[in-house]
Each structure stands twice: as structure tokens, then as C-alpha cells.
Amino acid sequence: NAGVTQTPKFQVLKTGQSMTLQCAQDMNHNSMYWYRQDPGMGLRLIYYSASEGTTDKGEVPNGYNVSRLNKREFSLRLESAAPSQTSVYFCASPAGEVNTGELFFGEGSRLTVL
Amino acid sequence: DAKTTQPTSMDCAEGRAANLPCNHSTISGNEYVYWYRQIHSQGPQYIIHGLKNNETNEMASLIITEDRKSSTLILPHATLRDTAVYYCIVRVHSPSGNTPLVFGKGTRLSVIA
Numbered sequence: 519n520a521g522v523t524q525t526p527k528f529q530v531l532k533t534g535q536s537m538t539l540q541c542a543q544d545m546n547h548n549s550m551y552w553y554r555q556d557p558g559m560g561l562r563l564i565y566y567s568a569s570e571g572t573t574d575k576g577e578v579p580n581g582y583n584v585s586r587l588n589k590r591e592f593s594l595r596l597e598s599a600a601p602s603q604t605s606v607y608f609c610a611s612p613a614g615e616v617n618t619g620e621l622f623f624g625e626g627s628r629l630t631v632l
Numbered sequence: 633d634a635k636t637t638q639p640t641s642m643d644c645a646e647g648r649a650a651n652l653p654c655n656h657s658t659i660s661g662n663e664y665v666y667w668y669r670q671i672h673s674q675g676p677q678y679i680i681h682g683l684k685n686n687e688t689n690e691m692a693s694l695i696i697t698e699d700r701k702s703s704t705l706i707l708p709h710a711t712l713r714d715t716a717v718y719y720c721i722v723r724v725h726s727p728s729g730n731t732p733l734v735f736g737k738g739t740r741l742s743v744i745a
Contacts, residue, residue, distance in 0.1 A: 522675075551732050560719065561676065561735040576732065608675050619666050619723060621733060623675025 521545070524609050524624035531599045531631045539594040539627050541609030549612055550592035551621070552576075552584065554605040561608065567592050599631045636720045641740040644714075650707040652739055654720030657701040662724050665696060666733065667705045669716040676719065676735070679705065710743045717741070 525540045543550060548569040553561040553576075563576030567586040581603060583595045596603055606626045613622040637655040644650040656665065666681040680687055680694045682703075687694045693706040707714055719738040724731055 553735070560717075560737045563732050563734065566732045577734070606673060610675070613678070619664060619681055619725070619733065620678040621668075621676070623677070626673065626675055 522609055522611055522622050522624040524607075524627050526627060527625065528628050529630070531596075531629065533600060533631060535599050535631075536595070536597050537599065537629075538596075539607055539609075539629075541592045541594070541624060542590050543592075543609075543611040543622075544590065545611055545613060545622065546589070547612045548589065550586065551610045552582075552592065552594045553608045553610065554578065554603075555608065555626075556605050564594065564607075596629075599629075601631045603629065604631045605629060636722055636736055638718075638720050638736065638739045640737070641742070643742050643744055644707075644710045646712060646743055646745050647709055650710040650714065650741060650743070652705040652707075652718050652720075652741065653702065654705070655702045656720070656722045659700050659722050660724075663722045664725055665694065665700075665703050666721040666723060667692070667694065668719045668721065668733075668735070669714075670719070670738070671713075671716040679718075710741075712743050712745060715741060715743045 522543045551566040552564040555561045562578050565584040567573045570589045573584050585593045606628050608626050609624045610621040613620045667679040668676040670676045682694045696703045717738040717740050
């Protein structure tokens with residue numbers, strides 16, 4: 519099925535460990551986004567990529583790095599995980615080649631940092 | 633992007649229409665109104681969007697006031713599966729993708745049997 523695929527779905531890390539969240543979309547769109555959602559809160563934008571090879575900071579970029587190596591994939595890296603990064607992470611991309619604002623979200627990656 | 637104000641929570645009886653309000657009094661002429669919902673801990677789901685005319689699709693209707701300072705999302709016959717957090721977002725049309733959607737805290741709608 520067309521859409522946004524995130525891996526892993528669940529991950530537990532110890533403080534200081536590093537990991538990369540992977541996101542792939544098959545809708546052939548230029549834009550991709552990473553959001554995080556803490557319990558009881560709305561989504562907050564971490565980073566986004568308007569096109570292949572470009573990335574921009576969102577509301578809460580500190581502690582994260584991103585990489586957009588090709589049109590399909592947009593990865594989010596935690597270099598040194600902290601308990602404050604315990605959250606659910608969502609990747610999103612517009613549903614189609616024209617960005618009308620209709621975003622398609624992945625199922626989320628649930629990260630716990632101990 | 634213009635800021636939006638939504639009630640924190642609302643209840644609706646099953647089978648009745650759910651009317652979710654959103655205030656966006658500082659909206660500018662080129663900003664659209666978007667509605668998303670998030671069921672439990674799933675990823676948000678797009679519902680509908682509009683500029684100034686009322687819009688309807690298979691999921692909902694969007695009513696935008698003439699001055700565009702507020703809008704209402706209408707779920708005509710709410711079911712238990714419509715229980716979710718509903719987000720109202722205002723944003724300029726951005727085909728280049730460099731103006732991301734910014735989510736607030738939304739309205740938690742509880743549909744009651």
C-alpha cells in the first residue's frame with residue numbers, strides 16, 4: 519500500500535546511546551517531516567525537508583540530526599539520547615505530488631530513553 | 633501562520649452531529665483552514681481543508697464564517713469511532729512544502745453511546 523513507513527515501531531535506549539529512526543515514502547513527493555508527540559500534547563515539528571538534499575529546523579530541533587539522502591527517505595538521528603527525548607515520533611509526507619496540505623502520517627515510532 | 637483557539641474537550645451523543653469550533657481571528661487572506669484528527673495514539677489523519685467556501689467530503693463538512701475568523705467542523709452522524717483529538721490548523725498554501733503544518737493541542741471529542 520502507498521504511504522509512509524517508519525522503523526522501528528518501538529525502541530528502548532539507555533541515556534547516551536544513539537539511534538536512527540528511518541522513514542520512507544512512496545508517494546513521490548518532495549516534502550517530508552518529522553514530528554514528536556509527548557503524552558497529552560499535540561505534535562511538535564522537529565525537522566523538515568522541502569526537497570531532496572535540503573533540511574530545515576522546526577520548533578524543537580535540539581538533540582536531533584536529520585538526513586535526506588534521496589527523495590524516498592528521511593532519517594532522524596539521536597546522537598546521545600536523553601530521557602527528555604522519550605516520545606512518539608511521527609514521519610509525514612504530502613499525499614501526492616502536489617502539496618495541498620494533506621499530509622499522510624506513518625504509524626509512529628515509540629521511543630523510551632531510560 | 634495564524635494561531636487557532638479550540639476548546640479543550642467536547643462530548644457528543646452517538647448518532648448526533650458533532651460541531652467542533654475553531655477560532656482563527658488573525659487569519660490572513662492566503663491562509664487555508666485544515667482539520668486533522670488523531671485516534672488514540674495513531675498518526676494524525678487528514679479530514680478536510682478550505683479557504684473561504686464551505687467544503688464537504690465523505691468524512692465531514694467545514695463551515696467557514698464570511699469574515700473567515702472562525703470555522704466549524706461538522707461530523708454529521710458521530711459514531712464511537714469518531715472519538716479522537718481534532719486539530720484545527722491555519723496555514724498558507726505551500727506547494728513547495730517549506731511551510732509545514734503546526735499542530736496545537738486540539739479538541740478531545742468523546743462520542744458517548
